Amino acid sequence: MIARLRLDPGTSGIGLTSQRVRDRLIERLREQGIRNEHVLSAIRNVPRHVFMDEALAQRAYEDSAFPIGHGQTISQPWVVARMTELILDVPVPPRKVLEIGTGSGYQAAILASLGLQVHTVERIGALLRGARKVLRGLGYNVRSKHDDGRAGWAEHGPFDAIVVTAGAAALEPALLDQLAVGGTLVAPVGAGGTQTLLRVRREDDGQLRQDMLEPVVFVPLLAGVIDG
Ligand code: SAH
Secondary structure, X not given: OOOOOOOOOOOOOOHHHOHHHXXXXXXXXXHOOOOOHHHHHHHHHOOHHHHOOHHHHHHOOOOOOEEEEOOEEEOOHHXXXXXXXXXXXXXXXXXXXXXXXXXXXXXHHHHHHOOOEEEEEEOEHHHHHHHHHHHHHOOOOEEEEEOOHHHOOHHHOOEEEEEEOOEEOOOOHHHHHXXXXXXXXXXXXXXXXXXXXEEEEEOOOOOEEEEEEEEEEOOEOOOOOEOO
16 A cells, blocks of 8 residues: 655655644743744744755754854744734734844744735845745745844834844834834843843834843844845
């Protein structure tokens, strides 16, 4: 008798990128406090291994950050899930979102898979080219630009949500200026290697409300643009 293989689009269907391995990651994220079912489904469905180097792809469903070249990393699934659930935790769901630090494109894919209009900015040209290729290959419609994201993307603002995926000692004022009323910004803020996740909400009366949440680790938000 010939064994029949059921192949899942976007997964090999076998080995370490299989659905079972992804389900284990989802269980772990639940244990670590992620509650939003839409976010958990997005993490289950978006193939993280496609955003990683082949040599590391078998570890893609571990809850860890991994190198993606150029001294940068693909964020840990827990932190991607946490930032995403924070921007969704509002009375009126966001539609337009800005991400600073495209990196591998994984966080952008999670946001796009949730139906958000994603705008993302990356300072390293080679990473952006790679991310664009993967995102296009998976059919995600994401707007991206090669620039220093500290200035945001004013032409497309204001944004209902802003997700900063690189750490800085302080929040960039230009980003706050591009946050819509009712919108949420999340960013790792702090000096040295570790930062704290900062959430800023622009309330309906225009006032800003800030909450310092959990400790996180991100690569630094750097000035300028690199072509290579
Ligand atoms: N969101 C990414 C995480 C990548 S790590 C992912 O899901 O894979 C952070 C990224 O921020 C790196 O690619 C780094 O090059 C980029 N970065 C750092 N400073 C930046 C800046 N000023 N503008 C745009 N991107 C920046």
